[in-house]
């Protein structure tokens with residue numbers, strides 16, 4: 477018998493999504509069209525922004541947002557070294573330089589005080605990440621951006637429905653960027669969205685995703701653009717997922733609370749910090765396994781796997797230590813907190829399909845060690 481694994485992530489596709497996709501397929505309008513427009517409208521409403529523009533994935537969302545915020549060759553954009561590579565790659569795609577600033581070890585988010593040390597006359601924007609599903613330090617970082625006249629592009633790819641002070645992720649910056657990749661809290665297979673209150677940013681992204689065409693005059697190209705369009709097929713899935721996201725997030729939060737309760741007071745395990753006034757939506761439930769724990773983190777992964785529990789490291793190496801960032805002059809020791817954290821983090825199953833019994837089993841398995 478094959479042992480059942482408690483998965484770290486799994487998309488939840490119901491009969492509603494299947495029916496919606498079949499309807500689009502039958503309509504014959506399978507590329508970008510009315511479903512995409514409806515998805516944009518509903519997503520903007522969900523985030524509390526005036527506009528939302530759909531694109532083909534989260535990386536395209538970040539790239540488009542940087543373009544629309546005027547980031548270009550020679551500019552510097554300050555971001556976290558502790559994130560998925562797409563965050564920094566999107567800056568490089570605009571010919572700009574990713575300038576890293578170290579993180580806060582409790583929240584894993586970029587640290588406002590570290591950002592301020594990195595500001596130069598070339599700095600044009602800050603790109604904070606709502607890592608694991610918790611909004612960045614919006615109060616301090618937004619104040620910093622205002623003081624230095626910088627744009628903010630929020631990487632909310634992991635934070636659909638997360639909140640700070642009752643406001644939703646994607647509404648704190650000049651542009652908020654989302655991914656609907658298969659493992660995300662809401663998924664369309666591949667897909668992305670940019671949220672904004674700025675009509676010009678929304679308009680620029682609509683051109684950028686469509687080869688620089690304005691949508692009014694066909695085959696009139698106003699600037700370099702890409703094919704970053706979303707399909708009606710993906711949008712139809714997104715519309716159904718959007719109806720379920722609050723429920724999905726509720727289950728994730730419930731699982732996270734149970735995990736934190738069960739794993740408290742274990743020597744060498746640090747459970748996630750949720751800051752006051754924040755609603756963390758636990759795209760990942762990430763603990764720190766320090767040297768005080770009975771087992772090395774990497775051995776723990778293998779041990780859990782043997783017990784039928786999936787786990788994963790997001791991310792095993794901070795970006796500045798990868799070869800092409802090293803070529804830009806970064807080196808070990810530049811961001812000591814990100815470097816230490818990347819050796820300690822371990823994400824445990826928290827997704828809505830993980831049952832109460834599964835959580836009890838995960839806690840019990842770790843406690844036994």
Ligand SMILES: Cc1ncc(COP(=O)(O)O)c(C=O)c1O
Nearest residue numbers: 533534535560562563633655657
């Ligand atoms: C923090 C972060 N930024 C950017 C992305 C890029 O999104 P996508 O994979 O949809 O291009 C992802 C997801 O993969 C992500 O987790």
